Amino acid sequence: MIEGTEPKVDEMNRKLFRYLNFYNFVRPHQGLGYKTPVEKFEEYIKKLQGVHHVLNENKGLTN
Template sequence: TEPKVDEMNRKLFRYLNFYNFVRPHQGLGYKTPVEKFEEYIKKHQGVHHVLNENNFLTFEKSHLFFPKTNP
């Protein structure tokens, strides 16, 4: 049977979460993309307002926050 769209979306979300938050990347010095991005944010504090205005990525309490969106 074909997987349901909701199930596929959950699996894709889990993989993207793993890829960006858990899996270290050789090209990023064995850091996750989120760790590397947080380093960038800390070095470039002026980026804060840009991220908050796009309503997708926000930086709250030293952590990245991805608001729930409807696919």
């Protein structure tokens, strides 16, 4: 590496954060049905909440 051209850690961290933000919140993924990872995760959480609600309702039926 040429002297004085070493990347600054803060600058690299900012660039990495921006890319990860883009990758997870903005960029649609073909493997996720053209949704972002965050959109897919939110769908998963909603499904889990629905299952949790049903399980709690069924608790009263078995007691």
